Amino acid sequence: MGYILALIGLGLMVGFAGGGSAIGTSITGSSVLGMLRKRPDQFGPGMVLTAVPGTQGLYGFVGFFLYKAMLSPDLTILQGAIFLGAGLMMGTACFISGIFQGKVCANGINAIGNGQDVFGKTMVLAAFPEFYAILSLIGAILLLSVMK
Amino acid sequence: MIVKMKKLSLLLHHAEKSGLMKKLQEAGLLQIELKEEGATETERFKALYLMKKRSAQAVAYLEKVMPAISANRTKPVLPSPASSDPLTMLDSIESTVKAIQENESAQSAVLSDIRLLTPWGEHGPVMQNQLAEKGCAIRFFEAPDKVFHAIDLTDKAVEVISHENGKVLFMAIENGAVSLPIHANEIKLPDSTLPQAQERAALLKQETESLHQRLQEWFPLLPTLSRFAENQHSEFLLEQVSGSLQATAEGRLYFITGFFRADHEKPLSELLQTFSCYWESHDPSPDEEVPVLLENNAFFRLFEPITRLFALPSYHEMDPTPLFAPFFTFFVGLCLGDVGYGLIISIAALIAFKKAASPIVRSTALIVAILGGSAVVAGLLLNSCFGSTLFAGSGIPEGSSLLPLAWADHLCLLGPFQDASGSVYPAMAFAVCLGFFQITYASVIRTLHAIRHNGWLAGFYPISFLLMSIGAIGLIAHTNFLNLNLAELKVGRFAVGAALLHLSLTAYLGMAVSGLFFLLLFNHPEKSILVRPLTGLWDLYNFIFGYIGDLLSYLRLFALGLASGLLGSAFTQIAFGMITGPDGIRHFNSPLFLFTILILLVGHTLNVLLAMIGSFVHPLRLTFVEFYKNLNFQGGGKAFVPFSRTENKSSH
Numbered sequence: 001m002g003y004i005l006a007l008i009g010l011g012l013m014v015g016f017a018g019g020g021s022a023i024g025t026s027i028t029g030s031s032v033l034g035m036l037r038k039r040p041d042q043f044g045p046g047m048v049l050t051a052v053p054g055t056q057g058l059y060g061f062v063g064f065f066l067y068k069a070m071l072s073p074d075l076t077i078l079q080g081a082i083f084l085g086a087g088l089m090m091g092t093a094c095f096i097s098g099i100f101q102g103k104v105c106a107n108g109i110n111a112i113g114n115g116q117d118v119f120g121k122t123m124v125l126a127a128f129p130e131f132y133a134i135l136s137l138i139g140a141i142l143l144l145s146v147m148k
Numbered sequence: 149m150i151v152k153m154k155k156l157s158l159l160l161h162h163a164e165k166s167g168l169m170k171k172l173q174e175a176g177l178l179q180i181e182l183k184e185e186g187a188t189e190t191e192r193f194k195a196l197y198l199m200k201k202r203s204a205q206a207v208a209y210l211e212k213v214m215p216a217i218s219a220n221r222t223k224p225v226l227p228s229p230a231s232s233d234p235l236t237m238l239d240s241i242e243s244t245v246k247a248i249q250e251n252e253s254a255q256s257a258v259l260s261d262i263r264l265l266t267p268w269g270e271h272g273p274v275m276q277n278q279l280a281e282k283g284c285a286i287r288f289f290e291a292p293d294k295v296f297h298a299i300d301l302t303d304k305a306v307e308v309i310s311h312e313n314g315k316v317l318f319m320a321i322e323n324g325a326v327s328l329p330i331h332a333n334e335i336k337l338p339d340s341t342l343p344q345a346q347e348r349a350a351l352l353k354q355e356t357e358s359l360h361q362r363l364q365e366w367f368p369l370l371p372t373l374s375r376f377a378e379n380q381h382s383e384f385l386l387e388q389v390s391g392s393l394q395a396t397a398e399g400r401l402y403f404i405t406g407f408f409r410a411d412h413e414k415p416l417s418e419l420l421q422t423f424s425c426y427w428e429s430h431d432p433s434p435d436e437e438v439p440v441l442l443e444n445n446a447f448f449r450l451f452e453p454i455t456r457l458f459a460l461p462s463y464h465e466m467d468p469t470p471l472f473a474p475f476f477t478f479f480v481g482l483c484l485g486d487v488g489y490g491l492i493i494s495i496a497a498l499i500a501f502k503k504a505a506s507p508i509v510r511s512t513a514l515i516v517a518i519l520g521g522s523a524v525v526a527g528l529l530l531n532s533c534f535g536s537t538l539f540a541g542s543g544i545p546e547g548s549s550l551l552p553l554a555w556a557d558h559l560c561l562l563g564p565f566q567d568a569s570g571s572v573y574p575a576m577a578f579a580v581c582l583g584f585f586q587i588t589y590a591s592v593i594r595t596l597h598a599i600r601h602n603g604w605l606a607g608f609y610p611i612s613f614l615l616m617s618i619g620a621i622g623l624i625a626h627t628n629f630l631n632l633n634l635a636e637l638k639v640g641r642f643a644v645g646a647a648l649l650h651l652s653l654t655a656y657l658g659m660a661v662s663g664l665f666f667l668l669l670f671n672h673p674e675k676s677i678l679v680r681p682l683t684g685l686w687d688l689y690n691f692i693f694g695y696i697g698d699l700l701s702y703l704r705l706f707a708l709g710l711a712s713g714l715l716g717s718a719f720t721q722i723a724f725g726m727i728t729g730p731d732g733i734r735h736f737n738s739p740l741f742l743f744t745i746l747i748l749l750v751g752h753t754l755n756v757l758l759a760m761i762g763s764f765v766h767p768l769r770l771t772f773v774e775f776y777k778n779l780n781f782q783g784g785g786k787a788f789v790p791f792s793r794t795e796n797k798s799s800h
Contacts, residue, residue: 044457048772051765058707058766059700062576065710069570120458120783123772134697145631 003073005080009087010064010071013140016091017060017133020098024053027102028109035113042112045119049109052126053102056094056133063090063140070147082147086140093136101129150467151441152410153788158420158427160402162395168423169390173382176792177416179439180406182392190391196384203234203377206241210363210370217360218367234376241366241373248359255352261338261345267310267317268337276337285322290315291332299330382793389791407432407439407788438463440785448473450515458772459783466597468781472771475586479770481522482579483763485709486716488534489756490523523763530575530709531556531563534752535716543567561640574640576706581644583702583774584621587695588614590778605673610780612666617695619660626653664688698774704766712759719751 032046067083075083108122156178160168172178268288276286291299296316305321320330338345366373393402408416413429420427432438440460442452444467451473461467484490497517504510531538533550540549541556543565549556556563562575591614599607625634625648637645668684675683723744727735735741776783 047761048457048765048768051762052769054762055701055704055766055769058704058711061711062703062707065573065576065707117459120772123458123769124777127773131693131697134700135693137700137703138696142630145633 002075002077002080003071005077006067006071006075006083009080009083009085010067012084012087012091013067014060014064017063017094017098018057020095021054021057021060022098024056024098024100024102024105025050027099028053028105031106031109031113035109038113039115045112046109049105049119049122049126052105052123052130053098055130056098056101059133059137060090060094063137066141066144070144079147082143086143089143090133090136090140094133097129097133101126104129149443149470150461150463150465151443151788153407153432153438153441153463154410154413154429155432155436155438156404156406156408156416156427156429158404158406158425160404160423160425162400162402164423164425165390165393165402168420168425169386171419171422173386173389173791173793175415175419176790177412177419178406178408179788179790180389180392180404182389190387193384193387193391196380196387200377200380200384202238202242203373203380206238206245207370207374207377209245210241210366210373213360213363214367214370217364234373237366237369237373238376241363244359244363248356248363251352251356251359255349255356258345258349258352261340262342262349264335264337265340265342265345268319269309269342279321283323287320287322287330288335288337289318289320289330289332290335291318292316295332299332304330378793385791385793406791408790409441409788432463434464436463437786439788441788442467442469444469450511450518451476454768454771457768458776460785460787461781461783462785464601465781465783465785466593466779468776468779471590471593471779472775475775476767476771477519477522478526478582479705479767480519480763481524481526482530482575482582482705483708483712483766484519484523484759485526485530485575485713486532486534486759487524487527487538488752489712489716489759490520490525490527492520492756493517493523493760494520496520519764526562526709528559529562530713531560532713532716535713535718535720535755537563539563541565543572561642563640565640572640573706573710574638574642575709576703577637577644578639579702579704579706580699581639582705583699583770584617586702586770586775587698587778588617590775591617594778594780605670608666608670609673612663612670613691613695613778615659615663616667616691617663619656619658619663622648622651622656623653623660625649626656667691694777698778701774702770704770708759708762708766712755712762715755715758716752719747719755723747723751 028050032043032050035042035046063086067086070079070083104126105122108118108126111118111122172180279286293311293314293316296318307319307321309317309319311317318332340348393404395402408429440463442455442460444452448470451469454472454476455461455467455469481490484493494517497513497520501510501513501517504513527533527538531541531544531549537544537549537556539551539553539555539560540546541554541560541563544556544563545566556565562578564571564573564575566572591610595607595610595614598610621634623629624632625645628635633645635645635649636643667687668681669677671680671684671687724734726740726744726747727738729735775781
């Protein structure tokens with residue numbers, strides 16, 4: 001049972017984190033395509049901002065990696081629940097953070113398309129929603145120490 | 149490095165204005181501060197602007213069409229017109245271009261007509277007119293298969309014209325006023341017949357060719373026109389700057405301010421001495437907005453476009469280029485982390501560098517080659533080549549390495565290996581340690597910069613973060629805070645965490661407490677000392693969570709490297725799986741070996757392209773967010789663009 005819970009947890013961790021990043025980067029990528037009609041010279045900043053919401057997927061992957069080392073068929077239900085909790089925590093935070101970070105970046109990209117020099121400011125503001133994805137990773141790391 | 153600037157203040161008699169401005173423009177040493185926009189828009193200014201625009205457009209048009217027209221030339225080029233008067237040339241080129249554009253527009257409309265008429269053949273509009281004379285109407289429709297079959301055709305005279313690609317083209321004949329309700333897309337055909345439209349298209353094509361031939365007559369005179377355009381641009385800039393100068397003493401004197409490179413003071417003084425004007429120069433004050441010019445050595449200059457991508461530093465900040473360039477290079481290498489990919493990228497970039505003529509392409513190719521070289525180094529450290537293990541060593545399964553050399557223990561310090569606890573990935577801890585190093589480095593630079601520019605007191609605030617971070621990490625290691633086992637942290641076989649225990653708990657406690665003390669008392673020196681502890685608490689909150697977030701953000705270096713390595717490894721396994729028999733032996737003489745090569749080529753090309761994008765973007769993010777934040781880099785500087793024959797800078 002513990003093993004099953006753990007596998008579900010890992011699935012949620014990587015799946016939702018990656019899903020959030022996929023949606024986020026799609027939102028930003030679409031905005032870049034719109035922006036290119038007005039300012040094709042701004043593809044470089046647009047590409048960098050597009051990749052920003054990709055971070056949450058990487059955090060999910062790192063979390064998976066940390067927990068994978070502990071994965072074993074002999075896990076107790078409590079240990080499996082820790083996997084599940086960490087997966088839920090990271091999956092939810094990274095999913096929402098990825099999507100909304102994508103929206104922040106998309107607005108920045110639109111502003112760049114309208115001639116405003118806001119690349120740096122967008123990078124800084126986009127770090128705010130990501131902070132909560134990082135907190136979830138920290139939470140997952142701390143939960144690992146409980147399991148040990 | 150930011151080039152040191154000086155500010156020039158100059159008082160000039162109106163009689164010398166024109167001469168001095170021309171000399172300043174030729175010298176291109178001074179960026180002149182202009183009055184607000186709009187003040188310069190005199191009649192002459194507007195006329196010059198128009199002429200500059202017209203000539204630049206004409207040159208750009210000729211340069212754009214010249215290769216295509218010359219390549220398609222079927223008729224001999226007529227001799228160039230005798231008159232090389234730029235204005236005559238301009239008028240003639242503009243009228244020809246206008247005629248070409250009108251012709252192209254008409255051609256596009258006729259081609260659209262031909263597309264519409266073609267499926268209906270030559271009879272369409274003709275039959276329509278004949279039937280109309282007899283009181284009948286003919287209508288043309290287009291409908292998808294399903295829609296057409298759903299139409300009730302009872303009592304309707306319908307003829308299917310074509311049935312292709314799931315679309316049905318049909319016409320319906322109606323008698324007089326009775327209009328049939330047919331739910332399909334009705335097509336309005338043009339008035340002309342197909343042969344008429346084709347004839348018109350051929351005529352227009354001929355006319356366009358003739359116009360192109362007329363345009364060709366001007367090609368040999370393009371250099372003359374280019375020079376004229378440049379002169380117009382230069383005249384316009386001169387008028388713009390001259391008209392924006394601040395007049396005093398009822399227009400008899402002009403007051404000019406501007407910035408110049410401090411090392412250009414001598415040539416500028418020599419120039420000014422030839423006029424009877426008064427000037428003085430001084431260092432800019434800290435509250436002045438000074439234009440910024442970056443000047444770095446050949447290596448760091450390659451990274452200046454990355455600095456500009458975020459923002460130029462303001463004049464009173466540091467140039468972050470040499471500070472982040474080595475880290476950025478190494479980070480990109482770590483993210484790619486593959487000897488094979490790095491070599492391919494470097495070789496391709498070096499070939500591009502050798503073949504390209506454009507300086508921008510050459511410098512881009514050079515930086516890509518350097519980053520590829522960094523990937524080779526990181527690939528050696530990570531023991532990875534095309535996603536496979538490169539060298540053998542302890543903890544590496546026998547026979548899994550590409551080369552039988554047992555160098556992994558000495559060379560591949562970050563490469564994964566197996567021990568009693570399972571797989572060990574030293575790159576993960578290394579990424580966080582690297583982050584700690586870069587953040588600490590940024591804090592040290594920030595502290596030194598603050599002390600250098602604002603004195604010792606200003607250094608207490610930035611150094612407080614440094615002391616608190618090192619103190620806190622030491623305390624966590626000593627007390628095993630939250631069972632994090634920091635003291636047992638290892639990067640591969642190196643006990644990094646144990647090194648933290650070389651300093652005593654008291655020393656770390658002292659650092660953390662003194663850091664906290666500095667933070668609470670020396671933050672925001674412009675505020676009252678009574679308010680500072682409160683603002684300091686807010687800074688402390690931001691620091692605690694920001695610092696942890698910053699450190700963890702560096703994990704992306706490990707994650708990206710691992711992801712691209714695993715993907716590469718998967719492609720290799722799939723490819724060789726095609727020729728591996730049930731006995732585990734690879735049969736290279738199998739016909740499936742062709743597929744192996746194909747999968748290897750396509751798979752690794754795809755992987756290296758994907759990895760390159762991620763490997764470039766994520767180190768950028770670490771530079772712009774984590775590094776710049778800890779460096780307290782704000783940016784926002786405006787580029788130094790001296791008044792010259794080609795450039796001008798407006799500032800208020």
